Amino acid sequence: xxxxxxxxxxxxxxxxxxxxxxxxxxxxxxxxxxxxxxxxxxxxxxxxxxxxxxxxxxxxxxxxxxxxxxxxxxxxxxxxxxxxxxxxxxxxxxxxxxxxxxxxxxxxxxxxxxxx
Amino acid sequence: xxxxxxxxxxxxxxxxxxxxxxxxxxxxxxxxxxxxxxxxxxxxxxxxxxxxxxxxxxxxxxxxxxxxxxxxxxxxxxxxxxxxxxxxxxxxxxxxxxxxxxxxxxxxxxxx
Numbered sequence: 001x002x003x004x005x006x007x008x009x010x011x012x013x014x015x016x017x018x019x020x021x022x023x024x025x026x027x028x029x030x031x032x033x034x035x036x037x038x039x040x041x042x043x044x045x046x047x048x049x050x051x052x053x054x055x056x057x058x059x060x061x062x063x064x065x066x067x068x069x070x071x072x073x074x075x076x077x078x079x080x081x082x083x084x085x086x087x088x089x090x091x092x093x094x095x096x097x098x099x100x101x102x103x104x105x106x107x108x109x110x111x112x113x114x115x116x
Numbered sequence: 117x118x119x120x121x122x123x124x125x126x127x128x129x130x131x132x133x134x135x136x137x138x139x140x141x142x143x144x145x146x147x148x149x150x151x152x153x154x155x156x157x158x159x160x161x162x163x164x165x166x167x168x169x170x171x172x173x174x175x176x177x178x179x180x181x182x183x184x185x186x187x188x189x190x191x192x193x194x195x196x197x198x199x200x201x202x203x204x205x206x207x208x209x210x211x212x213x214x215x216x217x218x219x220x221x222x223x224x225x226x227x228x
Binding site for chain 1: 147149151156157158159160161164165166172174204206208210213214215216217218219220221222
């Protein structure tokens, strides 16, 4: 069965610190898709990134970067020079290629608090 | 462009009452889903649809029904509300296979 684990329940940092959110996944499939979503205090879910299992290149988007390592089944998310606006719940999620219906399997989420 | 619209945003029900959570999307997406979000558990899939007339159960379907008569609409029905259904409900749509989901604003439901 597939599973996504976000072991960090809550992280607190001071503004301008770098922070890494961990995501470990389990699946026996060789083809799958990984996602990160952000849920700010207003409650909506915002898509951040999608990565397929064949693309292990790290990705950088502004202050955000993602490190995908198949060898350790991890897809970690780093925010550089964090800002108060980064305070949110962050979810890592997985879709299996053979699964019908785009069914997202979510981790429990990590609450990030950035203090000024 | 409205995206995914859920109504209502808040609802309080008494145990045993029934109600329908509405979800509509204007992006012509084939894939639609309902999730519930509970503290410490992330989001869990209730039901999903891959097109008009086609629905199936997700991880936690008990106590809920869905139908998909049009591409745009995907209502979620609570048959007989129970306190265990107190949660935040999210509707989502996706443009294609394995693509990112677009979520509605959520419905916070309390069953007393």
